[in-house]
Amino acid sequence: MTQPLLSVTSLTIGVRRPKRADTIIVDDLSFDIQRGERFGIVGESGSGKSLTLRAIADLLPAGVEVLSGSIRYDGVELIGMETPARRRLMGPEIAMIFQEPMTALNPVIRVGEQIAEGPRRYLGLSKKDAMKLAIEMMAKTGIPDPARRARAYPHELSGGLRQRIMIAMALSCGPKLLLCDEPTTALDVTVQHQVLRVLEELCADSGASLAFVTHDLAVVNQTCSDLAVMYSGHIVESGRVKDVFSDPRHPYTKGLLDSAPDFDQPERELVPIPGFPPNLAARPDGCPFAPRCAFAVDACRVAMPPSVLVAPGHEAACIQSRSIFEEVAA
Amino acid sequence: MLHRLRFLPGRLIQSIPVVFGVTLIVFFMARLLPGNPALAILGQRATAAAVAALDKQLGLDTPIWEQYFLFMGRLFQGNLGTSLTYQLPVTQLVAQAIPVSLSLLGMALLLSLVISIPFAALAAFKPGSGRDLAVRGFTLLGQGMPQFWLAIMLILLLAVGAHAFPVGGYGTSALDHPYYLFLPALTLAITMCPTVIRSLRSSIIGVLGSEYIGTAKSKGSYGAALFRGHVLRNAAIPTVSIIGVNLGFLVGGSLVIEKVFALPGLGSLMINAIFARDFPTIQGVTLFVALFVVAVGILTDVVYTMLDPRVNLGAKDQS
Ligand SMILES: Nc1ncnc2c1ncn2[C@@H]1O[C@H](COP(=O)(O)OP(=O)(O)O)[C@@H](O)[C@H]1O
Ligand code: SF4
Numbered sequence: 001m002t003q004p005l006l007s008v009t010s011l012t013i014g015v016r017r018p019k020r021a022d023t024i025i026v027d028d029l030s031f032d033i034q035r036g037e038r039f040g041i042v043g044e045s046g047s048g049k050s051l052t053l054r055a056i057a058d059l060l061p062a063g064v065e066v067l068s069g070s071i072r073y074d075g076v077e078l079i080g081m082e083t084p085a086r087r088r089l090m091g092p093e094i095a096m097i098f099q100e101p102m103t104a105l106n107p108v109i110r111v112g113e114q115i116a117e118g119p120r121r122y123l124g125l126s127k128k129d130a131m132k133l134a135i136e137m138m139a140k141t142g143i144p145d146p147a148r149r150a151r152a153y154p155h156e157l158s159g160g161l162r163q164r165i166m167i168a169m170a171l172s173c174g175p176k177l178l179l180c181d182e183p184t185t186a187l188d189v190t191v192q193h194q195v196l197r198v199l200e201e202l203c204a205d206s207g208a209s210l211a212f213v214t215h216d217l218a219v220v221n222q223t224c225s226d227l228a229v230m231y232s233g234h235i236v237e238s239g240r241v242k243d244v245f246s247d248p249r250h251p252y253t254k255g256l257l258d259s260a261p262d263f264d265q266p267e268r269e270l271v272p273i274p275g276f277p278p279n280l281a282a283r284p285d286g287c288p289f290a291p292r293c294a295f296a297v298d299a300c301r302v303a304m305p306p307s308v309l310v311a312p313g314h315e316a317a318c319i320q321s322r323s324i325f326e327e328v329a330a
Numbered sequence: 331m332l333h334r335l336r337f338l339p340g341r342l343i344q345s346i347p348v349v350f351g352v353t354l355i356v357f358f359m360a361r362l363l364p365g366n367p368a369l370a371i372l373g374q375r376a377t378a379a380a381v382a383a384l385d386k387q388l389g390l391d392t393p394i395w396e397q398y399f400l401f402m403g404r405l406f407q408g409n410l411g412t413s414l415t416y417q418l419p420v421t422q423l424v425a426q427a428i429p430v431s432l433s434l435l436g437m438a439l440l441l442s443l444v445i446s447i448p449f450a451a452l453a454a455f456k457p458g459s460g461r462d463l464a465v466r467g468f469t470l471l472g473q474g475m476p477q478f479w480l481a482i483m484l485i486l487l488l489a490v491g492a493h494a495f496p497v498g499g500y501g502t503s504a505l506d507h508p509y510y511l512f513l514p515a516l517t518l519a520i521t522m523c524p525t526v527i528r529s530l531r532s533s534i535i536g537v538l539g540s541e542y543i544g545t546a547k548s549k550g551s552y553g554a555a556l557f558r559g560h561v562l563r564n565a566a567i568p569t570v571s572i573i574g575v576n577l578g579f580l581v582g583g584s585l586v587i588e589k590v591f592a593l594p595g596l597g598s599l600m601i602n603a604i605f606a607r608d609f610p611t612i613q614g615v616t617l618f619v620a621l622f623v624v625a626v627g628i629l630t631d632v633v634y635t636m637l638d639p640r641v642n643l644g645a646k647d648q649s
């Protein structure tokens with residue numbers, strides 16, 4: 001296999017605290033994203049999805065740091081890279097779309113100028129040409145009357161238009177990797193679908209890879225080719241979307257699928273996962289899902305279960321993944 | 331942009347009663363000062379007859395309300411009366427002094443921004459750090475310094491000591507003026523800085539924590555470009571109103587500072603007029619200062635509106 005576009009290895013993110021043990025938020029995370037792959041990261045809120053993306057984009061909030069591990073982009077190590085060099089990757093190589101397009105856009109700058117900023121910096125365009133490109137990008141995201149809208153300020157646009165502006169901005173310099181942090185969560189359901197379609201189309205056109213964070217399984221199913229399920233800072237299951245959805249091998253993934261509405265089977269009863277994710281400061285030893293897991297046995301509480309291959313390209317971190325699911329299936 | 335400035339005519343009309351009230355206060359305040367202008371002009375040894383004669387000549391012997399109507403009538407013709415001490419039209423005296431005072435204020439404002447922006451940024455980029463504490467310590471110290479004391483210290487240090495600047499005066503040519511204005515402007519700037527720095531520091535911290543800064547970084551922006559492009563303008567918005575309010579205080583301070591540095595501005599004119607009980611001049615200057623403060627208030631709203639596209643002062647309150 002060729003070198004992956006993004007390779008995250010043993011990434012650990014947390015808060016350093018003087019004279020005490022660090023608070024670990026994301027623990028020993030590893031995954032690869034291949035060129036052209038659309039990689040989904042799902043999990044309940046608080047599982048560390050956003051911080052994982054932010055670590056890749058060098059946008060961790062103050063106080064939160066990468067404690068160890070490696071993030072290689074196109075073979076180049078990003079952890080420890082100087083800020084100027086790392087920022088030069090942002091835009092033409094890696095771009096990011098955020099959850100709340102209202103707060104993610106600068107309220108006092110016209111949206112056209114905000115889109116044109118990257119192209120002016122990287123493509124060496126004049127102010128006029130960069131604006132022309134910005135308007136072109138807006139048209140591509142399906143914004144009607146883009147030349148007029150380019151002169152609008154964010155508060156003058158609807159949520160759906162603002163998120164299209166974010167998409168136009170992120171794709172304006174032709175990035176190879178697009179990081180999306182719940183890009184449709186803040187939008188109305190009908191608008192969600194339109195925005196998602198625009199995003200997919202444009203990524204398919206440009207061949208950009210996608211790292212797509214969401215808590216919405218339906219969105220992953222529609223958008224992504226591969227996925228990782230995160231629970232309490234760990235990846236508990238990963239594989240091709242169709243494999244994981246049709247044959248989940250971790251009780252948490254199974255729980256997520258059972259608790260999510262399914263358009264194919266609207267009559268099916270929804271079964272919520274009992275309990276809450278563990279407090280990060282007091283994670284249980286062993287499997288973090290054990291307190292909520294119906295199958296938990298004493299052995300689960302000894303050590304973090306390693307990820308094991310359950311089928312080609314399909315891994316799960318549950319010591320009983322074979323016994324539970326193969327018996328149930330049988 | 332322009333449609334958001336539609337509040338302007340309304341604001342101008344609203345300020346008419348304010349200005350009218352100011353004329354009323356100004357007129358009566360001058361009359362309530364202890365002492366008699368004729369006595370002040372003629373000196374303590376003047377005879378009662380001579381004082382009475384001068385009173386009559388100045389129109390000070392008529393009933394006070396008559397004096398006020400006369401004053402207002404002339405005001406509408408742009409006539410502020412004749413200075414009792416200089417025997418010149420007050421409008422002429424004021425017109426000569428205004429450029430001096432405005433340059434002083436303008437330079438003070440400029441200097442306070444030049445000083446405040448880097449210090450505020452230095453503090454805000456690492457809140458809680460040593461340099462943040464140092465900047466905040468400096469703002470406390472600056473706040474406690476009386477203006478005239480600071481002026482004297484600067485004169486001793488930079489003018490008398492280092493001979494870098496003149497002790498006072500305004501110079502003779504337009505090229506001289508900035509050089510002569512520097513120390514008094516610096517004095518005013520330093521007293522203004524603590525407020526500006528504190529306001530800017532806290533708004534920069536707020537801006538740096540906002541999501542759109544993350545977006546800007548995700549477009550590859552960092553360092554000075556990030557600060558200029560996405561931090562400063564957003565952080566300046568709340569500071570503009572703080573500066574607007576403080577400009578009023580700055581005007582008050584500049585009156586004293588002009589006197590200390592012997593600048594021939596409105597402040598010196600005013601203080602000399604007060605000592606000489608030169609009523610028409612006191613009225614003229616006060617009126618102009620009040621007009622200026624009203625204008626600064628309106629200008630603040632205009633700048634605020636231009637910086638922040640979300641502000642629409644003309645819009646009906648929806649809530
Ligand atoms: N700025 C921060 N400082 C300290 N802890 C944080 C910070 N931001 C997030 N966290 C912690 O990290 C956990 C994971 O956050 P996040 O990555 O935003 O989760 P998700 O995106 O999956 O909902 C949160 O539960 C929170 O406790
Ligand atoms: S390891 Fe044990 S507790 Fe964890 S998911 Fe599997 S069965 Fe449940």
Ligand SMILES: [Mg+2]
Nearest residue numbers: 049050181182
């Ligand atoms: Mg999140």
